[in-house]
Amino acid sequence: MRGPVSKKLILWSLVWFSIITMSLPTIIIIGASFTSGEMIQFPPEGFSLRWYQRLWQLDDFQQALLRTFYVSVICTIIAIPVGTLAAIATVRYRMRFQKTIQVYLLLPFTVPLVVSGISMMLFFGEIRILGQLWPVGVALCIINIPFMIWSVSASVNSLDPELENAAYNCGAPPVQAFLTVTLPAVMPGVITGSLLMFILAFNEFLVSLFLTDSRTVTLPVQIYNSVRSVITPDLAAVSVLYIVFALLAIWLLDRLVGLEIFLRSK
Amino acid sequence: MxxxxxxxxxxxxxxxxxxxxxxxxxxxxxxxxxxxxxxxxxxxxxxxxxxxxLGYIIEYSFHELDLATYRLKAEYSLTNYHTFINRPVYLHILGRTMLASIIVTIITLILAFPYAYMLVRTRSAMMRKFLLIALFLPFFIGQVVRAYGWLIILGKQGFVNSILTSIGLPELDLIYNFQAIVFGLIQYMLPFAILLIIPAITSISEDFELASEGLGANWVSTFRHVVLPMAKPGLVGSFVVVFTLTMTDFAMPEILGGGTSDFIANAIYDSFFQISNPGLGAALSVLLVAIGSIIVTAIFYFAGTGTLGIRQKTR
Incomplete structure (x- = not known):
């Protein structure tokens, strides 16, 4: 960036204000999780790992963590084929009602999450699958599927259709052309999309709140329930788990496709 | 073969x-x-x-609760919609939700724009990486965990109040009010807004700014007359997303508001699980979707679809 000092001063101070606002909760949670006191306090009463140890012994948190993994895996496994095929279809194939299809596929974003949650709660209740864990994974896949379609369609856009034609011309039957030309070319989009799907499902709270009960509660809902009663430092330790996962996801994303992918213009 | x-x-x-x-x-x-x-x-x-x-919700919304059996009556009626109009509490909640959405959206955009601008324009690759990570970290941490972080900071014996009391100042009530919700929402929405503004700024060549400054404009007027108008698609896109996400938010008013300043989403939840009136909750849901759609359509009509445009999305 070029420009006079006043521009630098004003813009950077706004940027730093944003950075602090966005990062402060994360930093404070990490600090609080290492306290040796009984209460969340600042400054912390001393350094200890006792809350992490306690976490290790808390059965319901471990169960909730496992369930959260389970629904996130279901969500991602469904999203990969469904989202990839849909993205290829919307970008590559000329179809009637194209606009209608796009509006329809964006429904999960346009319908408020609270309404989506209740909708699926009513429907799942009606067909008697409410209270099981796997429908939660399906629901999380539905509400986030536009992310997957969006990620993959960015890759499909940059794939030259002549490559597929060349494969056909060289005698490749459809499945082979798809597996050896199309799929590898859209892989960056698939990776970005699946990472997003997993991490979003892992964090999803509102829809899960409607679809889970005390036997199927997932970690974000469990944290929410605990936040409303007594705030103990073990919650901070659980939250640090989330921060670690987020860092891991960012590192993976940067490694596999590069964070700069989000800097592209449309 | x-x-x-x-x-x-x-x-x-x-x-x-x-x-x-x-x-x-x-x-x-x-x-x-x-x-x-x-x-x-x-x-x-x-x-x-x-x-x-959604079909179920619409169907439910037309059935009145039978107070004798606590089930929905079989016949169709508009009672639930009448309840919304006749009870001031719901209009009050709607007004509060709208006010919060406007405040949150404006402040978020004011903060997000310089961030996105610096992220794109900075010459240092290190700085860019740092800004990207600072942006993605909160994006990948759910709302509940982040709200919990704010509880520790703003709570009664929280970070801010411990500092205040240690230097001899009285404790402040920072939590469980409207301002706390607005603040929590702004920090929750920032990554979304920044990510949607970035593509718009990337597509503005820096030459335009150079030309403007070469013709004698200072940076403020360059910003006002060149950068901001050219970034309009990104601003419209993030306005729509931040506004609708705020309008329909549940967790921040619930956790940081502590029931003192409910939004529509909290009223919907309470209709289903507190007062056990699914018909009313369904009607509120239908109204929330309708109001949201009307606002988004109006923005798209007057300002264009911006970066959310359907045509741009696929080609």
């Missing part, structure tokens, strides 16, 4: 041949016109589940 010397063919080839034959059986060549639809079908079915659920 398969007939001669089948021993020398690798297993993966055989598998592939099998797949090709399977494809021909389940999807004969004469259906090739509809390959696009075949690819699309799973996604259409998946989103269809949501659509069916």
């Amino acid at each position: 398969q007939s001669r010397n089948s021993k020398n063919i690798p297993a993966s080839w055989k598998l592939l041949d099998l797949a090709e034959r399977l494809l021909v059986t389940i999807w004969p060549a004469r259906l090739n016109k509809y390959v696009g639809w075949g690819f699309l079908l799973p996604a259409l079915l998946l989103v269809g589940i949501l659509l069916i659920g």
Whole structure:
């Protein structure tokens, strides 16, 4: 960036204000999780790992963590084929009602999450699958599927259709052309999309709140329930788990496709 | 090819041949016109589940609660919608939600724009990486965890109050009020807004700014007359997303507001689980979707679809 000092001063101070606002909760949670006191306090009463140890012994948190993994895996496994095929279809194939299809596929974003949650709660209740864990994974896949379609369609856009034609011309039957030309070319989009799907499902709270009960509660809902009663430092330790996962996801994303992918213009 | 010397063919080839034959059986060549639809079908079915659920909500919203049995009456009526209009509490909640959405959206955009601008324009690759990580870290940490962080900071014996008391100042009530919700929402929405503004700024060549400054404009007027108008698609896109996400938010008013300043989403939740009136909750849901759609359509009509544009999305 070029420009006079006043521009630098004003813009950077706004940027730093944003950075602090966005990062402060994360930093404070990490600090609080290492306290040796009984209460969340600042400054912390001393350094200890006792809350992490306690976490290790808390059965319901471990169960909730496992369930959260389970629904996130279901969500991602469904999203990969469904989202990839849909993205290829919307970008590559000329179809009637194209606009209608796009509006329809964006429904999960346009319908408020609270309404989506209740909708699926009513429907799942009606067909008697409410209270099981796997429908939660399906629901999380539905509400986030536009992310997957969006990620993959960015890759499909940059794939030259002549490559597929060349494969056909060289005698490749459809499945082979798809597996050896199309799929590898859209892989960056698939990776970005699946990472997003997993991490979003892992964090999803509102829809899960409607679809889970005390036997199927997932970690974000469990944290929410605990936040409303007594705030103990073990919650901070659980939250640090989330921060670690987020860092891991960012590192993976940067490694596999590069964070700069989000800097592209449309 | 398969007939001669089948021993020398690798297993993966055989598998592939099998797949090709399977494809021909389940999807004969004469259906090739509809390959696009075949690819699309799973996604259409998946989103269809949501659509069916929405059908249930609309259906529920037209049935009044029978206070004798606590079940919905069988006959259709508009009672639930009348309740919304006649009870000032719901209009009050609607007004509060709208006010919060406007405040949050404006402040978020004011903060997000310089961030996105610096992220794109900075010469230092290190700085860019740092800004990207600072942006993605909160994006990948859910709302509940972040709200919990604010509870520790703003709570009664929280970070801010411990500092205040240690230097001899009185404690402040920072939590469980409207301002706390607005603040929590702004920090929750920032990553979304920044990510949506970035593409718009990337597409503005820095030469335009140079030209403007070469013609004697200072940086403020360059910003006002060149950068901001050219970044309009990004600003419209993030306005719509931040506004609708704030308008429909549940967790921040619930956790940071502690029931003192409910939004519509909290009223919907309470109708279902506190006062056990699913009909009323469904009617509120329908109204929330309707109000949101009207606002978004109006913005798109007057300001264009911005970066959320359907045509830009696919090509």
